[in-house]
Amino acid sequence: MQAIDFRSDTVTRPTQKMRQVMANAVVGDDVYGDDPTVNELQVIAAEKLGYEDAIFAASGTQTNLIALMAHCDRGDEYLVGQQAHTYKFEGGGAAVLGSIQPQPILEGENGCLPLDDIKAAIKPIDPHFARTRLLCLENTHSGRVQSLDYIEEATSYAKSVGLACHLDGARLFNAVVKQNIDVKQITQHFDSVSICLSKGLAAPVGSLLCGTHELINKARRWKKVLGGGMRQAGILAAAGIVALNEQVERLAEDHENALILAHKLANIEELTVDMAKVQTNMVFAELKSSTPAELASHLESNGILISPSNTIRFVTHKDVNQNDIETAIGLIKGFFYNKK
Numbered sequence: 001m002q003a004i005d006f007r008s009d010t011v012t013r014p015t016q017k018m019r020q021v022m023a024n025a026v027v028g029d030d031v032y033g034d035d036p037t038v039n040e041l042q043v044i045a046a047e048k049l050g051y052e053d054a055i056f057a058a059s060g061t062q063t064n065l066i067a068l069m070a071h072c073d074r075g076d077e078y079l080v081g082q083q084a085h086t087y088k089f090e091g092g093g094a095a096v097l098g099s100i101q102p103q104p105i106l107e108g109e110n111g112c113l114p115l116d117d118i119k120a121a122i123k124p125i126d127p128h129f130a131r132t133r134l135l136c137l138e139n140t141h142s143g144r145v146q147s148l149d150y151i152e153e154a155t156s157y158a159k160s161v162g163l164a165c166h167l168d169g170a171r172l173f174n175a176v177v178k179q180n181i182d183v184k185q186i187t188q189h190f191d192s193v194s195i196c197l198s199k200g201l202a203a204p205v206g207s208l209l210c211g212t213h214e215l216i217n218k219a220r221r222w223k224k225v226l227g228g229g230m231r232q233a234g235i236l237a238a239a240g241i242v243a244l245n246e247q248v249e250r251l252a253e254d255h256e257n258a259l260i261l262a263h264k265l266a267n268i269e270e271l272t273v274d275m276a277k278v279q280t281n282m283v284f285a286e287l288k289s290s291t292p293a294e295l296a297s298h299l300e301s302n303g304i305l306i307s308p309s310n311t312i313r314f315v316t317h318k319d320v321n322q323n324d325i326e327t328a329i330g331l332i333k334g335f336f337y338n339k340k
């Protein structure tokens with residue numbers, strides 16, 4: 001039996017259709033630009049997201065890094081959230097591999113970077129300082145949707161002072177589906193965007209970076225330099241095409257399931273759930289008395305996986321359904337009941 005896995009939407013397994021198209025994909029050597037399936041995916045992504053060009057890469061960490069390296073030179077800096085993936089969860093890659101300095105900014109309400117703090121962090125042109133070149137936002141951020149008004153305000157200010165704007169849109173389509181808008185209403189504000197195919201969209205591997213031809217050409221070079229050149233990658237891109245064409249609307253189910261899960265968790269006395277954060281496919285809960293490790297190990301021995309961090313994050317996705325949620329709730333209640 002497969003475990004019921006709430007750790008992340010990255011655990012989603014490819015659909016039958018994905019497996020079929022992967023088996024039959026027409027391929028070539030992508031480092032020569034010869035893989036027709038990779039090329040097709042890149043065209044589809046650029047078109048859907050409203051950019052001139054796109055590049056397929058192994059992971060979101062890699063598409064973010066090649067974006068940062070394409071936008072910034074050695075000794076430049078990017079403004080980024082203190083809790084942003086591109087700052088905190090990518091091993092310091094921009095600094096380590098790109099010689100690019102992060103300037104983290106504490107998140108404000110709903111995870112946005114407050115405009116006044118963005119303004120205050122931009123450095124004058126002066127040899128004492130790194131050159132501020134780029135504003136990097138994230139949407140969704142910990143499951144939270146960044147409003148169109150905020151995005152417009154922050155990016156238009158950034159552009160007015162000569163900064164480029166990059167969006168870490170690993171879960172961009174969760175925001176799009178939640179707001180029931182066209183993805184371009186968000187992406188039109190950014191010079192580049194990175195999206196993940198391997199999260200809620202259920203592809204096994206892969207991310208895309210979109211931008212101008214000029215930016216993507218630079219990114220293509222950095223991807224190769226970083227060892228990211230893949231050969232018959234059309235096997236993976238084939239699943240990515242299915243992800244973009246057929247898995248986006250389904251994300252609404254994940255959002256509905258997250259709300260159901262959140263309400264049921266909130267009804268358990270020993271848990272505190274922050275309902276304001278339940279906007280897409282994530283639910284955050286804190287335990288009042290037991291440790292997360294105790295709960296996690298009880299659940300694991302019953303076939304349910306969660307990450308035992310202080311605030312427990314439950315992620316809903318294609319491979320958890322409402323029955324699974326019932327099962328999990330029953331076991332969580334059982335855990336607290338038996339402790340009494």
Ligand SMILES: *Cc1c(COP(=O)(O)O)cnc(C)c1O
Nearest residue numbers: 059060061062085138168170196
């Ligand atoms: C998952 C994720 C990424 C990319 O992660 P990879 O595992 O490298 O694909 C980037 N940004 C955010 C916000 C993410 O959640």
